[in-house]
Amino acid sequence: MELFNKSEFNERRKKLYKKLSSGDIVIVPSAPTRYKSGTVEYLYKQDSNFYYLTGINEENCTFVMAKIGIKKYEALFIEENNPNIETWTGRRLSADEVKDINGMESVFYNDKCEDYMNSLLANGETLYYSYKQTGMNSPLDEDMNRIESLRKHFPNLTYIKNANQLIFPLRTIKSPSEVKAMEKAIEYTAEGVLNVLRKAKPGMFEYQLRAEIEYEFLRNGSRQPGFNTIVASGKNAAVLHYVSMKDVVKKNDLILIDIGADCCNYSADISRTFPSSGKFTGKKRDLYAALLDIQKTLIQFVKPGRSMREVDEKTIKLISKMLKSFKYIKDESGYFKYYPHSVGHMLGLDTHDVQGIQRKKPVLKEGMVVTIEPGVYIKEDSIGIRIEDDILVTKKGRRNLSADIPKEIDAIEDIMEG
Ligand code: GLY
Ligand code: MN
Ligand code: MN
Numbered sequence: 244m245e246l247f248n249k250s251e252f253n254e255r256r257k258k259l260y261k262k263l264s265s266g267d268i269v270i271v272p273s274a275p276t277r278y279k280s281g282t283v284e285y286l287y288k289q290d291s292n293f294y295y296l297t298g299i300n301e302e303n304c305t306f307v308m309a310k311i312g313i314k315k316y317e318a319l320f321i322e323e324n325n326p327n328i329e330t331w332t333g334r335r336l337s338a339d340e341v342k343d344i345n346g347m348e349s350v351f352y353n354d355k356c357e358d359y360m361n362s363l364l365a366n367g368e369t370l371y372y373s374y375k376q377t378g379m380n381s382p383l384d385e386d387m388n389r390i391e392s393l394r395k396h397f398p399n400l401t402y403i404k405n406a407n408q409l410i411f412p413l414r415t416i417k418s419p420s421e422v423k424a425m426e427k428a429i430e431y432t433a434e435g436v437l438n439v440l441r442k443a444k445p446g447m448f449e450y451q452l453r454a455e456i457e458y459e460f461l462r463n464g465s466r467q468p469g470f471n472t473i474v475a476s477g478k479n480a481a482v483l484h485y486v487s488m489k490d491v492v493k494k495n496d497l498i499l500i501d502i503g504a505d506c507c508n509y510s511a512d513i514s515r516t517f518p519s520s521g522k523f524t525g526k527k528r529d530l531y532a533a534l535l536d537i538q539k540t541l542i543q544f545v546k547p548g549r550s551m552r553e554v555d556e557k558t559i560k561l562i563s564k565m566l567k568s569f570k571y572i573k574d575e576s577g578y579f580k581y582y583p584h585s586v587g588h589m590l591g592l593d594t595h596d597v598q599g600i601q602r603k604k605p606v607l608k609e610g611m612v613v614t615i616e617p618g619v620y621i622k623e624d625s626i627g628i629r630i631e632d633d634i635l636v637t638k639k640g641r642r643n644l645s646a647d648i649p650k651e652i653d654a655i656e657d658i659m660e661g
Contacts, residue, residue: 246424249346252298262409263310266368273304286467291592292373292410294508298345309363323352364397373406411597416610428511431504433648434459440658445519449474449488460504469510470594473501480627481620492519499627510594512614514631521659523652537561538630541615545634545641552604558586587614611636
């Protein structure tokens with residue numbers, strides 16, 4: 244399913260161009276093919292900045308935009324079909340087909356790329372290159388080597404900056420079509436949740452629960468999960484990103500799932516926790532009910548003008564109070580042992596969307612989508628509970644995009660009972 248039309252991509256590129264000063268050049272390459280082992284590829288996932296601006300899901304492409312003097316330049320270079328490509332990986336889009344998807348006028352094959360780039364780069368002053376920030380001791384990846392080579396070939400480039408600083412602020416605010424894509428991803432995810440609630444029982448392996456979830460993702464139209472599925476039972480639920488899913492579910496386990504289907508490259512991100520027996524009982528029931536109350540309070544706390552830092556601070560207060568009442572901690576400073584993450588993050592083309600902005604705990608604005616995912620992880624009792632919903636910030640408040648995915652105790656028990 245494609246939810247975006249030419250005008251959506253035209254609009255995004257127009258907004259990007261508005262941010263450019265004379266001498267600015269923006270280069271955004273498509274994601275490289277990544278290999279699982281030897282020549283076996285991972286399923287392709289496009290670079291999020293590249294997809295945002297072009298709507299194209301193919302590799303070996305480069306988007307470029309520049310403002311030199313008052314002249315606008317914009318082009319997309321793609322790989323041309325040839326018999327070898329067609330035999331091994333299938334026909335790629337032609338230049339005309341690409342134009343039809345994203346409304347760009349200048350779509351060329353890669354053999355034209357070098358000349359076009361040479362003349363732009365020789366006249367530019369600031370290069371905004373879209374790259375993934377890496378640490379000072381990590382090996383230089385393909386992008387870093389390319390940037391280094393551009394720096395040497397074009398010493399006229401005074402500044403080389405990350406294009407994220409131009410594109411991320413645009414990606415932060417979701418358009419109605421982007422919200423629609425996320426709603427679809429959430430709809431597929433809901434099917435996965437319902438199916439696993441119906442099928443889960445003690446004795447099953449965690450990976451068998453994963454199968455029940457991802458079967459529904461794919462059956463409904465998701466190409467792949469937005470991130471690695473987490474199914475964690477009992478003590479494994481206290482491991483935040485437990486992805487090995489190798490254990491057998493036991494009789495009195497709580498099972499934590501953290502899952503998200505993908506639609507048009509947009510990801511859902513939902514966590515639910517439920518009892519393997521189908522009934523919440525004893526302390527597990529009380530802890531779940533208390534955390535659910537907190538999660539609902541936090542969702543109501545989301546509104547424009549409030550910052551993610553404030554939501555984090557409120558979460559710590561509420562969870563600390565809860566942990567004290569269950570006698571796990573004596574004062575607030577002890578909360579981190581049982582709640583060692585933040586309350587949420589922005590969501591979109593990346594599951595942890597626009598990370599650079601996210602880390603600064605931004606002020607919420609209409610059109611942002613954030614997750615609200617408080618959790619408590621009690622290793623000594625083999626308990627981990629996380630409840631996560633995807634929240635759209637609206638003009639006056641918020642809309643829970645995943646409100647239909649059951650999380651009330653009665654609702655979960657009813658579905659599990661069958
Ligand atoms: N699924 C990863 C997260 O919740 O942040
Ligand atoms: Mn999650
Ligand atoms: Mn999340």
